[in-house]
Amino acid sequence: MSQTESSFAGAQRLGPDSAVSVRGVSKTYGAVEALRNMSLEFPRGQLTSLLGPSGCGKTTLLKIIAGLIPADEGEVEVNGTKIAGPGNDRAFVFQDFALLPWANVLRNVAFGLELRGVAKSEREAVAERYIRNVGLAGFEKSFPHELSGGMRQRVGLARALSVNADVLLLDEPFSAVDEQTRRKFQEDLLALVANENKTFIFVTHSIEEAVYVSDQIAILLARPSRVSEIIRPSSFREKGVENIRRDPEYLDIVDQIWASLRSYVE
Amino acid sequence: MTAFGIRLPAMSSLLIWGLLWEIVGQLDLTFFVPPLSQVFATLFEIIGTPVFVKALTETAYAFVMGVFFAIVIGIPVGILMGKSRIVDELLLPWVNIFVSAPLTALVPVLMVLFGFGLTSIIITTTLFAIWIIILNARAGVRQINRSLVEMARSFGATPLDAFTKIYFWAALPEILGGVRIGVIRAVKGVIIGQLLISIVGFGALFELYASNFLMGHFWAVLIILFALAFSISEFLGYLERKVAYYAAKR
Ligand SMILES: Nc1ncnc2c1ncn2[C@@H]1O[C@H](COP(=O)(O)OP(=O)(O)OP(=O)(O)O)[C@@H](O)[C@H]1O
Ligand SMILES: [Mg+2]
Numbered sequence: 001m002s003q004t005e006s007s008f009a010g011a012q013r014l015g016p017d018s019a020v021s022v023r024g025v026s027k028t029y030g031a032v033e034a035l036r037n038m039s040l041e042f043p044r045g046q047l048t049s050l051l052g053p054s055g056c057g058k059t060t061l062l063k064i065i066a067g068l069i070p071a072d073e074g075e076v077e078v079n080g081t082k083i084a085g086p087g088n089d090r091a092f093v094f095q096d097f098a099l100l101p102w103a104n105v106l107r108n109v110a111f112g113l114e115l116r117g118v119a120k121s122e123r124e125a126v127a128e129r130y131i132r133n134v135g136l137a138g139f140e141k142s143f144p145h146e147l148s149g150g151m152r153q154r155v156g157l158a159r160a161l162s163v164n165a166d167v168l169l170l171d172e173p174f175s176a177v178d179e180q181t182r183r184k185f186q187e188d189l190l191a192l193v194a195n196e197n198k199t200f201i202f203v204t205h206s207i208e209e210a211v212y213v214s215d216q217i218a219i220l221l222a223r224p225s226r227v228s229e230i231i232r233p234s235s236f237r238e239k240g241v242e243n244i245r246r247d248p249e250y251l252d253i254v255d256q257i258w259a260s261l262r263s264y265v266e
Numbered sequence: 267m268t269a270f271g272i273r274l275p276a277m278s279s280l281l282i283w284g285l286l287w288e289i290v291g292q293l294d295l296t297f298f299v300p301p302l303s304q305v306f307a308t309l310f311e312i313i314g315t316p317v318f319v320k321a322l323t324e325t326a327y328a329f330v331m332g333v334f335f336a337i338v339i340g341i342p343v344g345i346l347m348g349k350s351r352i353v354d355e356l357l358l359p360w361v362n363i364f365v366s367a368p369l370t371a372l373v374p375v376l377m378v379l380f381g382f383g384l385t386s387i388i389i390t391t392t393l394f395a396i397w398i399i400i401l402n403a404r405a406g407v408r409q410i411n412r413s414l415v416e417m418a419r420s421f422g423a424t425p426l427d428a429f430t431k432i433y434f435w436a437a438l439p440e441i442l443g444g445v446r447i448g449v450i451r452a453v454k455g456v457i458i459g460q461l462l463i464s465i466v467g468f469g470a471l472f473e474l475y476a477s478n479f480l481m482g483h484f485w486a487v488l489i490i491l492f493a494l495a496f497s498i499s500e501f502l503g504y505l506e507r508k509v510a511y512y513a514a515k516r
Contacts (some may be wrong), residue, residue, distance in 0.1 A: 066420050084422045098417035101512035102435050110420040115431075147513065163421065 019044040019192040019199035025074035047200040049210035052220030091160035112163040128159040150181040309486035318472025324467035332391020344403025353490025365397035387459035394455025395448035440511035446502035453495040
């Protein structure tokens with residue numbers, strides 16, 4: 001635990017450059033209090049995971065940040081401005097992909113730009129580039145029902161990348177793919193965080209996944225949800241993707257998170 | 267269908283029924299059923315005549331206009347009902363009443379309100395077709411995947427964008443199903459309207475043939491109408507199959 005606190009303090013010293021700040025956000029659905037007075041900072045250019053038991057309000061928080069649902073109380077700031085709804089500075093990757101079944105891959109990837117009024121030739125050029133980036137070259141004319149789950153997820157990712165938003169919101173993006181694809185995606189995600197200068201907010205159920213991909217892990221506790229701990233892995237990030245899973249700090253953090261979540265499962 | 271191990275083309279059973287008709291007709295049992303061959307001879311005889319062409323154009327005009335209004339009003343209303351709780355609660359009782367109401371009984375009222383002309387027939391046609399179109403569009407929107415709508419909103423879709431780029435397409439398989447049934451009902455509507463008003467289109471023609479006991483003519487016109495209605499319905503069925511590829515995967 002001491003290690004956690006010292007690394008958290010270290011983060012504070014780096015300066016308060018947050019791409020997204022969540023301040024005192026509460027949300028109640030009827031009788032269910034999903035979030036109570038939640039505050040959290042998301043450092044710019046880094047990947048923050050939200051980890052917590054099912055139903056603790058991770059999706060709710062992500063949608064509030066996306067501007068898709070209003071918070072009852074509190075506010076969300078993106079790049080220093082308070083949000084009032086969805087905006088060009090954020091892009092969402094949906095757990096269930098949310099692809100248009102009647103449109104091919106090219107149109108799906110370009111759809112975010114289409115809604116923003118970008119001309120057809122221009123948006124298709126951008127879309128083609130990101131389709132190649134996520135490894136789907138050759139499938140531009142395929143329809144979603146002709147793709148595997150992992151390929152569909154990449155289409156959703158390419159769509160979010162092609163609008164070039166500062167903040168990417170990913171809601172359990174890898175939960176529908178098999179283990180091999182998942183590992184591949186996790187490596188790809190690390191490369192994305194390193195290469196694209198974007199802020200990632202990543203919801204996951206998997207402790208190992210969170211520790212593997214994150215610069216910062218926020219552990220949420222069940223309803224009404226609050227942040228119980230923030231963990232910032234420090235040493236294994238630079239050691240290369242092959243070595244992370246063997247790193248002692250990686251293993252320690254996984255154990256530590258499990259120890260603190262365990263009491264809520266029992 | 268297969269007979270003696272040979273695959274027969276679709277609807278070849280019609281041949282048997284046609285043959286039966288011919289035999290009954292040749293037996294001369296009743297003036298009501300002339301032989302089929304004679305009906306077809308009459309059919310080709312009248313098909314180019316000015317009376318027939320006039321009746322056909324009048325009917326086609328009333329039909330097309332009636333279906334047009336049913337579609338351009340019915341689909342948006344149905345989509346709105348599917349999207350908005352308030353609109354739905356306001357309109358659903360009425361739609362449910364009208365979709366099963368005996369609309370024929372309304373035609374005389376329409377005649378009083380809109381006169382004995384094309385307007386009444388167009389309105390009758392619309393009234394026959396629109397309710398099922400509304401209900402189907404509504405059902406199509408209600409089964410839409412919520413996250414598609416959220417996706418569009420998250421990328422900054424305006425309400426109009428959501429309407430034209432998401433709701434309409436997501437509901438299209440149901441909408442087309444509704445339009446197909448609506449069009450079949452519209453055929454009924456346009457004919458019933460004309461029969462009751464009976465001074466325009468095929469109504470006038472039927473009146474003429476029936477009062478002069480021209481059963482060959484009567485059947486010939488009926489066959490043409492059936493064939494037209496059937497082709498339209500088949501065409502819409504074809505369109506429906508074209509979107510079926512995503513109907514199961516929304
Ligand atoms: N639209 C809604 N109406 C009512 N209650 C809701 C709604 N959405 C979420 N909730 C409730 O709010 C709580 C948090 O839901 P949320 O979807 O944010 O959880 P989550 O952490 O994403 O869970 P999971 O990990 O299972 O996806 C849950 O108890 C859920 O029942
Ligand atoms: Mg969730």
